[in-house]
Amino acid sequence: MLDAIAAGMGQKQDILLRISPGVDPHTHHYIATGIVDSKFGFAPPEADKAIARAMASKHLNLLGLHYHLGSQISETEPYRTGVEVVLKFAAEMKRKHGFELKEMNIGGGYAVQYTLDNPVPPIAEFTKVIASQLAAKCREFGLGLPRLVTEPGRAIVGQAGVAFYRAGASKEIPGIRRYVSVDGGMGDNIRPALYQAAYEAVVANNMAVKADTKVTIAGKFCESGDILVKDINLPPVSAGDIIALPVSGAYCVPMSSNYNASFKPAIVMVKDGQARLVRRRETLDDLVRCDSD
Numbered sequence: 001m002l003d004a005i006a007a008g009m010g011q012k013q014d015i016l017l018r019i020s021p022g023v024d025p026h027t028h029h030y031i032a033t034g035i036v037d038s039k040f041g042f043a044p045p046e047a048d049k050a051i052a053r054a055m056a057s058k059h060l061n062l063l064g065l066h067y068h069l070g071s072q073i074s075e076t077e078p079y080r081t082g083v084e085v086v087l088k089f090a091a092e093m094k095r096k097h098g099f100e101l102k103e104m105n106i107g108g109g110y111a112v113q114y115t116l117d118n119p120v121p122p123i124a125e126f127t128k129v130i131a132s133q134l135a136a137k138c139r140e141f142g143l144g145l146p147r148l149v150t151e152p153g154r155a156i157v158g159q160a161g162v163a164f165y166r167a168g169a170s171k172e173i174p175g176i177r178r179y180v181s182v183d184g185g186m187g188d189n190i191r192p193a194l195y196q197a198a199y200e201a202v203v204a205n206n207m208a209v210k211a212d213t214k215v216t217i218a219g220k221f222c223e224s225g226d227i228l229v230k231d232i233n234l235p236p237v238s239a240g241d242i243i244a245l246p247v248s249g250a251y252c253v254p255m256s257s258n259y260n261a262s263f264k265p266a267i268v269m270v271k272d273g274q275a276r277l278v279r280r281r282e283t284l285d286d287l288v289r290c291d292s293d
């Protein structure tokens with residue numbers, strides 16, 4: 001399709017070919033993208049055919065390969081394996097088709113720490129492993145060093161954001177669970193409902209009080225699966241309290257929706273004690289603006 005579009009525009013388009021290297025990143029399977037049974041990228045032998053076809057095209061300039069193993073990867077090993085698998089494949093394609101790997105884009109995926117009991121390696125540890133493996137395997141497979149590109153997402157912004165909710169009613173089911181409802185949920189953060197993502201939470205207006213009451217923070221949406229945090233210790237929560245979920249800077253607002261015709265929240269930037277509204281809360285007018293009379 002790209003070939004035809006570039007031809008139609010009379011252009012020669014630089015491209016990378018997306019590869020599925022078949023590496024298990026040990027993350028939730030909804031956010032594993034480089035395994036063989038994945039909708040993303042070409043796995044060999046299709047990748048071999050795709051390279052031959054791209055190289056044969058007059059309108060495509062195959063600069064190199066791209067892959068993305070998955071997201072929230074908390075081990076360095078999948079990156080080490082990914083680099084080896086893809087460079088080995090590139091060397092095979094060099095022998096077979098004369099393919100030159102000028103650029104290698106290894107995607108992103110570096111985990112950030114969401115919960116206190118789940119520390120992750122610093123980003124420098126990932127980059128050290130990736131860079132040293134790239135140099136070693138290029139030497140081993142007789143390849144020149146390609147331009148290395150990475151595209152981190154969550155690691156840049158995840159920890160910069162905090163989501164604030166107002167607590168509503170609570171419900172105690174004796175011997176089972178205490179639910180605290182809040183005025184948001186899967187509409188502004190689909191991650192817990194979509195792939196059981198875990199978060200810490202605090203009562204922002206009551207930080208000094210000991211967190212010794214186990215609660216489950218329930219979203220306001222009409223789905224039993226709309227639970228923001230399951231079984232977390234908080235200080236006693238009353239209606240009106242502000243519950244804060246740290247590490248909400250990635251994949252919350254961009255994946256938010258108007259689920260059940262709800263309004264998307266406002267965004268406030270805070271720096272050096274100054275707050276600035278950068279996106280206002282939605283209103284009914286926003287929700288109906290595409291409707292016809």
Ligand SMILES: Cc1ncc(COP(=O)(O)O)c(C=O)c1O
Nearest residue numbers: 068071072108109110152153154
């Ligand atoms: C191709 C590609 N690159 C990079 C990223 C960024 O991933 P992360 O935010 O986990 O670093 C994604 C996320 O989906 C992606 O699909």
